[in-house]
Amino acid sequence: MSAHAGEPHSYWIETAPPGRLQPPLDADVTVDVAVAGGGIAGLSTAWELARSGRRVAVLEADRIAAGVTGHTTAKLSALHTLVYARLRRTRGPDAASLYARSQTEAIRRAVGIADELGIDCDWEESVAFTYAQDPAHADELRAEADAARQSGLPARYVTETGLPFPVAGAVRVTEQAQFHPRKYLLALADDLLRQGARIYERTRVVDLKEGEPCRLTTEGGATVTAADVVVATHYPVFDRALLFTRLSPRRELVLAAPIPSGLDPHGMYITPEQGTRSLRTAPYRDGQRLLVITGEHFTPGAGDVSARFGRLADWAEEHFGPLTFTHRWATQDNDSTDSVPLVGPLHAGSRHAYVATGFGGWGLSGGIMAGRLLTELITGGKAPWSDLYDPRRIRTVVGEAPAFLRHQAQVARHFVGDRLATASGGSVPDIAPGDGAVVRVGAHHCAVHRDENGRLHAVSARCTHLGCLVAFNPAERTWECPCHGSRFAPDGHVVQGPATRPLQQREI
Known part of the structure; x- marks a missing residue:
């Protein structure tokens, strides 16, 4: 199979309305809160803030919901591969429970928003699995299932899944979801505009001056004056917090192909084996589902991407039979060195600047969670899990130092x-x-x-x-x-x- 089979486009972008292009910022404006970044974290934060009565402006370097969020696998899950056993070991049982609660609350929040706004975003409740084919990983999966269950998730260890191949074991968590992320976010943006918020596309932010008020400067020279600023640009574009020392970027490839509905594995699956393999299905045409497969994690600028697409395609056909790939694309994620996103004040001295980053491939639940958490901080409250995600947290020698040193x-x-x-x-x-x-x-x-x-x-x-x-x-x-x-x-x-x-x- 050709490594280049399928159109080089994201299925999520191709199958959602293009959305009305919002004008770039061409004059100075003043708002209560300025949000840099129009992906899931930025738009979720802006929507929550607008609902709280704040005047909000969103500044996006290109088109909203068309960057990383437009190229995701679109799983909305609190089962994040193998995070719970590690969290209980490095941050303690309470931290693992707060992580599970915050991610589960994000899923429920998305359900509520979709229902309230009547969003048609292909929402489907689903089951999430972390699996392994190598029996050597079975004990690790049992430990993760125990840790996830003790943290509050409806998790259990299983040896049978809906996959068309045997597994050595898997963690199974019910009450998760999958949806069309761009349809969801475009509806969220429309509601933002109805509330009087401003969205500026093709407006790149290049400078931030913190103070009372703060000022963002754009590539075109226009400024936004705001009492508070949120940096939700996926990877922070301001280095004063030195967060780049705690973030490791990776790219991953995605292939999509229709399959008969009878071959649907009925769930969302991920394995850390083989450089990660992740899959789910999506509604397609009558009698078919669209199989969406992600994998081949690698450092940007490293490796032969065409060959990696070929390996991913070969893996898919080995397990699902001959496939006609309709789409292929790539995306990028940032892993924090302790496996927990960085959401909160931008740095130790920040009073009115905030950041959301380091979601490690789980930006949908993480971005929705960040919107709630940052809104609480900006409006004078505090979410129960604010300390867990606080970017100013002290690094743990056991949990973060080895990954930090490897990254450096x-x-x-x-x-x-x-x-x-x-x-x-x-x-x-x-x-x-x-x-x-x-x-x-x-x-x-x-x-x-x-x-x-x-x-x-x-x-x-x-x-x-x-x-x-x-x-x-x-x-x-x-x-x-x-x-x-x-x-x-x-x-x-x-x-x-x-x-x-x-x-x-x-x-x-």
């Missing part, structure tokens, strides 16, 4: 090693059409892409975030930073932060 070592390898590896790198004539490479031109590292017509496009190879060297991803036609996950188009403009400035143009 990886960044150091890229920052130093990539420069050494490319010091005598390839030459421009060797770059094939559709490909790209980092080459030395005089004293500079240049990121050079040759398009399908043979034209060369050269930009600086130094990421404008913190200066790591980018690498080319030919499957997605992007330059990617392996240190903190910034992504750029061949002409250098920012596709995904934390970078806010484009790669500089170069002559070769």
Whole structure:
């Protein structure tokens, strides 16, 4: 099967209304709360704040609900692979219980909002499974089932699932859900506008001045003055909190193919084996379901993405038989070094700036949870789980230090090693059409892409975030930073932060 089978588009974006384009910010405005980022965390926070009576403005660098949230697998679950046994070990039983409560409350909140607003978002109650095929992992799954149940989830250990292949064991949790994330968020945005909130698309935020009030500056020079600011840009675009030392970005691939409804495994599944395999189905045509498969976790800018798509496709066909893939896309997640999202004050000195990040692939329940938590903080309250997610929390030696050190070592390898590896790198004539490479031109590292017509496009190879060297991803036609996950188009403009400035143009 071709690694490129299927249209290179997200099913969620293709099958939702495009939404009315909101104007970019072109003049200074003043509101109560400014929210940077129009994904699940940003829009959920803005909606909750507007409901509390606050005047809100949302600023999105591209289109709302079209970034990471528009490219998710769209599971709404409190079973997050193998998190509960680890939380009980590193943060204690109370922390694990608060985590389960907060994520479960997020699912219930989404149900309530969808019902209240009459949102048609393909909502389906489902069962979540974390499984393994290798018997060596059975004890780990038993421990996770026990930890999840003791934390308050309706969890149990099973050896039978709806998958078309045997498993060594699985954690099974009922009362979970799956839905169409973009349909849900576009309806949420429409209700935001009805409440008088403002949404500005294609408005990139580049600077934040904290104070009373705070001020956000956009790429076009316009400013937003607000009593409070929420940074919900997936990866924070402001480094003053040094959160980049506690976040590790990873990309993952998604394939979708219709299957007969009789082959539906009736559940949402994930395994950490084989670089992670995750799957669910979605409503499709009469007599069919759409199988959505995610996997091949890897560092941005690392590995042959086309080959990874091929491996994921081969795995899918090995387990489900011949498939006709209709869609393929990729997404990006940020893992915190202690497996718990960072939601709360932006840094130790913050009084009016807040952040939501580090959802580790579970941004749907996490983003909805963040909306409730941040609204409580901004309006003078405090959620029971605020301390659990507080970005200012003291790192635990057992829980966070090993992952923190591994992440810093990886960044150091890229920052130093990539420069050494490319010091005598390839030459421009060797770059094939559709490909790209980092080459030395005089004293500079240049990121050079040759398009399908043979034209060369050269930009600086130094990421404008913190200066790591980018690498080319030919499957997605992007330059990617392996240190903190910034992504750029061949002409250098920012596709995904934390970078806010484009790669500089170069002559070769």
